[in-house]
Amino acid sequence: MKLMPIVYVSDVERALTFYKLLGLQETANAPSPMWAELRLGDATLGIHRDDALSSDQPNRVSLNFVSSAPLELLVERLRAKGITPAREIADEAFGRSLVVRDPDGLLIQINEHDPDLYA
Known part of the structure; x- marks a missing residue:
């Protein structure tokens, strides 16, 4: 089993741009864009859109396993x-x-x- 943290965001494209600036590489995505995955070395980060997300909302990261x-x-x-x-x-x-x-x-x-x- 592999661990994959997921960050919930209001705009997947904007988040992708930011995380790519940090050196992560996009490895998978949904065409809508509802979600995407990025890698840095052996680590994978999931980015998922949450339309109900507010900037002061806690718990914007979850643990996911593959x-x-x-x-x-x-x-x-x-x-x-x-x-x-x-x-x-x-x-x-x-x-x-x-x-x-x-x-x-x-x-x-x-x-x-x-x-x-x-x-």
Whole structure:
């Protein structure tokens, strides 16, 4: 599994311009532009548009993991330990995702990328 932080922004293109100035390279995006990914060395940063975002809103960054295993296996492991997903597996433009809460209630998204959808 790989960790990928996501920054929520009001304008993906503007954010891309800024992060590229810092030396990150764009590696994937959605045509709309709803989201994009950038890399710096071995690190990946996701940028996602949030139309309801205000400048004083906290929690503009979230933890996301990219799973190399099917999400059903992870759900099975979590349920065996008494952990119920906050959101069941859902289809996404990039593949599928699952949302769980950590012990302090932080939402964590776990993604499974479909190479045919993920560009």
